[in-house]
Amino acid sequence: MKIISFALLLSIFFSTGSMAQTEKDLAAIENQINNYQKIIGSAETVEKRVAASDSCKALLNEYWNSPGFFEYPFSEVKGMQVLTAPDGRFRIFNWNIPLDNALHSYEAFLLVRDDSNEEELNWVKLEIASRPPSNLKNRSLRADEWYGALYYNIIEMDRGRKDHYVLLGWDGNDGITNRKFIEVLSFNSKNEPRLGASVFHMENGVQKRVIFEYANEVSMSLKYYPKDDRIIFDHLAPRSSGMEGNYAFYGPDLSFDALTIDKGKWILETNVDVRQGRDNRPYLDPRPERRRR
Numbered sequence: 001m002k003i004i005s006f007a008l009l010l011s012i013f014f015s016t017g018s019m020a021q022t023e024k025d026l027a028a029i030e031n032q033i034n035n036y037q038k039i040i041g042s043a044e045t046v047e048k049r050v051a052a053s054d055s056c057k058a059l060l061n062e063y064w065n066s067p068g069f070f071e072y073p074f075s076e077v078k079g080m081q082v083l084t085a086p087d088g089r090f091r092i093f094n095w096n097i098p099l100d101n102a103l104h105s106y107e108a109f110l111l112v113r114d115d116s117n118e119e120e121l122n123w124v125k126l127e128i129a130s131r132p133p134s135n136l137k138n139r140s141l142r143a144d145e146w147y148g149a150l151y152y153n154i155i156e157m158d159r160g161r162k163d164h165y166v167l168l169g170w171d172g173n174d175g176i177t178n179r180k181f182i183e184v185l186s187f188n189s190k191n192e193p194r195l196g197a198s199v200f201h202m203e204n205g206v207q208k209r210v211i212f213e214y215a216n217e218v219s220m221s222l223k224y225y226p227k228d229d230r231i232i233f234d235h236l237a238p239r240s241s242g243m244e245g246n247y248a249f250y251g252p253d254l255s256f257d258a259l260t261i262d263k264g265k266w267i268l269e270t271n272v273d274v275r276q277g278r279d280n281r282p283y284l285d286p287r288p289e290r291r292r293r
Helices: 006-042 046-063
Strands: 081-084 090-098 104-113 121-126 150-156 164-171 177-187 193-195 200-202 205-207 210-215 222-225 230-238 250-262 265-269
Touching: 006 046, 006 090, 046 090, 046 104, 081 150, 090 150, 104 150, 150 222, 164 222, 210 230
Parallel strands: 200 265
Antiparallel strands: 081 090, 090 104, 104 121, 150 164, 164 177, 177 193, 177 210, 200 205, 210 250, 222 230, 230 250, 250 265
């Protein structure tokens, strides 16, 4: 009969107690995040929403390096997108702040595992550029040149391009139109994030990101289907030919296009058939119901 030493029992006891305490602490942080996000989504004034967002940022900045923070699911968080890369390389903490006149501001932080040491974490803030970047479809952006968006899916590009990830995102834009993005996030040799990569082969040539703009009062479907490894989306068109280029009058025309991965490239397919075996119900906007203003 094996005898377990008293020292080992103490070690197990304190280790278990420490884990329980860590989970309790992280649950308290999660609860605070929810309190701040509730204010961000429902406060009557912009000042109160921004103040709550600042408090949420301060909380994350203080505790991101706490034991267990990276692994904690944050499954009870409402109003903030907490996304984890399929391979566990990084997480995104991302939310929007409703402003006046149907405008929005955005906050996003990346918690990234070091490529050479998974125990080491980097905390990176995506900073909205003081001037909106021009020619967005064809520009690579640093973390301090961000355009601002609310991301709702991460797709790992595991065919031909290591350390490249596709993000699907939404932006309330100017209150007249909304935008959606298909974006590439990658990391350089210093583990610094970059946005944009020449992997999207569209009708007018190769682009670093795909941008859709459409009328504020309509919804657009943009969704990844892992079974087919395809991104399928509504084809947008103006209400009439005379409105071409005026995106306040653009919306889905009941046809669908897709991007299919091929050796690290996303190739456009037009007018695809989405009826066979796919859920073609109306798209659910990633914004929480209380955020739609």
